[in-house]
Amino acid sequence: MENRNNGKNNYELLCYTRQPGEDSIYSEKLAYSMHLALRREGEGFVPLNHNAGILYAKATQREDGTLHAKSLKNPWLFQMADGAFGILAVRMEADGSEDEESRGKLLLFTSKDLVRYHEEELLDLNTGVYVEDAVCRYDADKGCYCLRWKDAQGGCFAYNLPELSGEAVKAAQPERLEAGAVLAEMAVLPDCEEAPEGARLRNIISIGEETAERLRCKFLVPVNVANEVPERICAASPEDVKKVRANAKYSDGTCVEKRVDWYTGEVDFAHPGTYRVTGRVHQNHYEFPVAWHRADPCIGKWKGKYYFIATNDYDNNHSLYIREADTIPELVTAQEICILNTSMYPHLGNLLWAPEFHIIRDKLYIFHAGTPQEFEKEQCHVMALKENGNPMKASDWEMPVRVVKKDGSYLYGEQGITLDMTEFEISGRVYAAWSQRQFHPVDQGAWLYIAELDPEEPWKLISDPVLLSMPEYGWANNHTFVDEGPFALITDKKIFLTFSSAAVDSTYVVGLLSADPDADLLNPESWVKENYPLMSSRSKEGEYGTGHNSYVTDEDGLVWNAYHGKPGVDGPRSSGLRRVHFGADGYPILEMTEEKDLAPELTEVSMEVVVK
Template sequence: MYAVRRIGFKFASLILLFMLTWTSFGAYPTSAASTTNYSNPINTAGADPYVMLHSDGYYYFTRTLGNRLDIWKSRSLTAMDLGERKTVWTPPSGLKDIWAPEIHNIDGKWYIYYTANTGCGDDCRGVYVLENDSPDPLQGSWTDKGKLNTQYAGLDGTVFDHNGRLYFLYAAYGDWSGSHGSAIAIAPMSNPWTLDGDSSILTKPEYDWEMKGMPVNEGAVILKNQGKIYLVFSASACWEDDYSLGILSADAASDLLNPASWTKSEQPVFAKSAANGVYAPGHNSFVPSKDGTQDLIVYHGNNNPGQGCGPRPTRVQPFTWNEDGSPNFGVPTNGPLAVPSGDYRIEAEHGTPAKALVKEEAGASGGKVVRLNNTNSSLSIKDVIVPEEGSYTLNIRYSNTAGPDASEQVSVNGHPAVTVALPHTGSKEYATASIQVELKKGYGNVIEFAKSKHAVDIDYIELAGSNTFSIKPGAEYKLINPNGGKALSAIDPNAAGEVWTQMKDDSDGGAAQRWKIALNEDGTYSFVNPDSGKALTVIDPAAAWGRAGLAEYQGLDTQKWKLVDTGNGYCKWYNAQTGKALDVNGAGINSGADVGTWQDIPGGPAQFWLLYRLD
């Protein structure tokens, strides 16, 4: 919940720095990106994660950025960081510390609840709400509904519906445990932006595990199961490795506004695992798998001890239920883990049909199918996401009662269509047909079906495959720093002499953001901006933070870069002369942040890059 700044230091010798950096490469795991398995964390920075699965088949995700609100939209939970991302709101003057946003859909409208203050710290910190009536929260406009009328200053607001009544939970500031801290408060709501009554304190810090660093109960979220309601909250200060989760339980038929209705756990139910390398796990949300067969906890946690309230990348793992109906979250883990069930499945009804029939069908995966029943029937499925560029198996679940020789035309990303045979299945029976397809990394893939012979019901498509990150020498790429979502850009690349680089809004292939990557004889790579012919160069290599820019290519070591695959689709680049990593200054997330080189920071979000091929 608190912003941190990188604290740098110098080694006595650049030679020593070079040796230490280059011998640290083995610390980064490398593995093929797969639709079957994944590893935590799922992003490089992800404090206060909130995710929901909407009826349109997309996951929507928010996290703390500090100075704006971004929404991620993805058909896969574990590949969320590769999904579409958009800044939907920036604060007006005077509003700061934008924390813990949550996106909700209530009665067909979108709401984002976020924490902010007006400059006087905790005393004027509160929860604010935005509203959007567009079917897609990345479209339309967000209307400011103002600050919620909470009884106490506070943070970490969330809403839930129970028996047709809307409730609001937040972390209320006060001296609840003898010194300044926070407790979980509840209040009824008359609408999604107005409280309708006083706040009741449901839990305050009282056990040692809730008072590490500061007496804190925060980040409340609700689970329901077997006639019980569970309120899961985070305890202790976020900068403590012992930040953890506690739980309250109440009978679903009880008065939820009455503190006496709730029973509190005496021990944390989810805490650090030094053995697994996860520290300070907390501020979570819950979401089902795409097919509804698994329950998942989404939380932030540090990779190493003592990292405090820093990037806190997001983690996802399944949880189970105890015999008494209470949740069993297990132990935080980095995996590898099996991808949540159906994570790379897309229901046909979540595509865009044209002159086709969307019909309910009891045996279908999502309860519906798309029937391509006319000569010009088609189905377009956009935003098809995969974790890495390469070949995948496209599995098509279908039902064919029309004839033994039915087929469909299938095209991928505008390439020529292929004919896929869909043999007879019998009434209300399903089968799977498979073809190999080539897909781009990320969400920018489109798969289209066109009726060929006989009417066929399409239930869903599902992708399967595993591909290792690699560079195609001579190809053009854009480089995205996932922390801010901005692209590495040359500032006026055709200007005479040296040109600086900065992070800019992703133009998806604008001339200043295109980089032709050449493989050098020594195994390093060079980045050349095709528009100017100049190479990415460390302009001042002797500086502690060496500014990166463009200069005429001369084959210098300052223009050569060592690639390290860090897993999960990310990579790092180390300069051949200095051994330092390509770095966004100050881990900046805004357009205009400078780019240079800095000593390797394991887990540092300023130094991770996503590469997307443009040709």
């Protein structure tokens, strides 16, 4: 099949699902999704996105508000008349059984770039019989889509449609076909000897270099390919040399400026001459974990110092400790001081969760969740540092205040819980995002909300809460229906809001919402959610259930991702640190390991220093 927008089609893209694995590693909810693998002509297939799903079906919503998880089987990838891409799939229940709502129907997705997808509609094929399999292609000569399918009773049918839509299908009559021709088309798959692990193969399409490069940049973690410094500089002191940084280049075409640890001991700055100096591109080393039994970590910067705080799993979430240091690396070994525990205030007698540092109008706050009772009563609180207070002194923090709505009532009453509140400011307006879970009359799972805050009293909302996200995809409702732990990462072009989903076990992952800085952030339509997670147990071998992350910028201008994960499927939740890399499209990459960030064989650099 030709790709009409990309010139020569010298790449092939494999569409497939996967055989489910061990439930704690790769369950049905992950395997029953569309996966992609890419190869150049004459080469083997390279699985994209760590051989994990890229396209998932959305859950449906019942009358009581609860979500009904759905999955995909037999996705078929094809190119559409306008050069975009279509995917037809059979929607099924999350466990692989037949979906009554999808009886006699096919689920249609479209994508302009194979990175982001839109779930269009269920196409009713007018037979009332479960669909088993389907194929589709666009016939440019006839100007129509050739849709073929087989139903669960063995019947085979066809449509030739001017467009793929429910209206077009409704206006046509299905043509019954001989089973042999349709089954043969479904069974034909071009040569794929080196299929990805566990792959259930579907079909292969040809794509051009532009599309292939976009997929590589988006779904393969970039690696360091060069580190460049000037050939020669003029310098009058060691400080002049230290200012020279390396331009670290990556396989996706991006660049990052990095500090260099230069050795200038052999340069005599008192005598003119030309000297060759060597250096090593600087990289902080953070061996996972950097803090054992510490979950939901957050690093803040206040008056020239860095501070670390996290949920304390070591004492079952009954205290909050912070660390102080001059640099982020020094936080790893810094002393911990308790600044809040469950014996200090009657209204916080049990379960202190997910603390975060936030600076609002030059005042330091800690947003956290707490309750005097069981988990089902957890609620968002805000604790302010007293004027001229020392963050390392418990007595310098004011009593935590429970968050209230604009009418003065508590953010959530007796129906459920609120937790994981975060804060960010755009164009002078301060926003809060948090996770909220209704338990009564039914458990709806945890959903994300947003509202505007009063910057002078940031425990008060000044707008009504707006729903941002529900755990509608299989990776977000794996083992339980949860969206939580939002945290903002803001660039000059986008507002990114990462969040964590699924059960807090080895299946925990990080998803992404994004919006334009000038958009109406209280309008859910302003936000775009990615169909797949950005960080998971497949991001780095040996780290499971990575999630509930936050961001901090160091003195070199590099952004760091603080997160928790498990050193082993059943290991304790513990904190880790990775550098955030911004990809070719400007979106954050949370899977950059030290080896990919800075290739060991490329760390040494040199240049000539001219002393005049």
